[in-house]
Amino acid sequence: MLNISNIVDVIDNSKVKFNEPMSNHTTIKVGGKADVLVVPTTKEDIINVLKFAKENSIPVTVIGNGSKLLVRDKGIRGIVIKISSKFSDYKIEENKVIVCAGMSMPKLSRIVMKEGLSGLEFACGIPGVVGGGIRMNAGAYGGEISDVLVNTTYIDDNLNIKILDHKDHNFSYRYSYFKDHPSFVIISAEFKLVKKDIVEIQKEMDKNSASRKEKQPLEFPNAGSTFKRPEGFFVGTMIDELGLKGYSIGGAEISTKHAGFIINKGQATADDVISLMEYIKDKVFKKYGVKLENEIEVIGEE
C-alpha cells in the first residue's frame, strides 16, 4: 500500500511537513495536525502534488494565509497545500498586475501603490493572500476583489489549467464561483488598476489601517469577522446589545473591542470557538430572529 510519505518523491523534501499543527498556519492559532502540509514554490509543484493525491485517492485541502479558517481539533486528513508567499511572483504591465496566488494582499497593495496604481487600497489590511481573497471576494472600506479582478488562472479537477473571466466568477458579497468548486486551485490572477497620485493612495491606505487598528482586536489571534453581515443588521451591534462582549468559552472570547470578532486568549481549542459561535447564533436568533451564517470556514476532521 502506498504511504503518504511517498509525497517526497514528487516535491522537494524541504517543502513538506508531516503531522504539522495547523495552529501554525491559521491567524486564530487554533487547529489540530495535518497529516501532510506542503508549501509549493512553483506551479509544477502544485500540479505534481495534485497528481500524486489524485492517483492515490488522498484528500487535498488548499489554504492561503489561514485568516478565514478554523481547523477542527482533530486536524486534517490527507494533504494540505499552503499557497503562500513562497509562490508570489508578480509583474506589472502599465496598469495591470499579474500575480501568483500566494502574494499577500497587504504587500500587493503596497507594491502597486509605489507604482502609482490605485484600486487595492481596500486590501491593505486584509491579512490573506490573493487566492484566498478571490475565493472569498474579500473586501473592506467600500472596495472588494471583484472591483479590480480581470481574470483568474486555476487548476481544475482534471489537472487542466484554465482561465476564468471576471464575468464568470458570479461574484457577490463574500462569494465567488470558487466557493462552489472547492477542489479548484487558484494559481494566479490579473488585476486592472487606475493611475493615481501616490500620496493620495497612501493617504487612503493609512486611513484604512488606522480605522482597523482602532476597531479590530489585532492584538489577539482571530479569524476576522465571525459571521456574514445579514441584510439590515450589524452582527457586532446585535452581540453587543445582548451584553455578550467579553463572554468566553474556554480560551475563546467575544472581543471586548469588536463583538463581531472571536479572539483566542491563548489556549483556545477549535471546540471552544465552535461552541462560542453556536452560543452566539442561538442568542441572536432568540432575540432578533436572525439566523447568522458563518463567515469563518470550519474545516478538518469532525
Ligand SMILES: Cc1cc2nc3c(=O)[nH]c(=O)nc-3n(C[C@H](O)[C@H](O)[C@H](O)COP(=O)(O)OP(=O)(O)OC[C@H]3O[C@@H](n4cnc5c(N)ncnc54)[C@H](O)[C@@H]3O)c2cc1C
Ligand atoms: C484581523 C483580520 C481582519 C480581516 N479583515 C477582513 C476584511 O476587512 N475583509 C474581508 O473580506 N476579510 C477579512 N478578513 C478575512 C480574511 O483575511 C479574508 O477572507 C481573506 O481573503 C482570506 O484569505 P486567506 O489567504 O487567509 O485564505 P484562507 O483563510 O487560507 O482560506 C480561505 C478560503 O480560500 C480557499 N483558498 C485559499 N487559497 C486558495 C487557492 N489558491 N485556491 C483555491 N482556494 C483557495 C481556502 O480553501 C478557504 O476555503 C480578516 C481576517 C482577519 C484575521
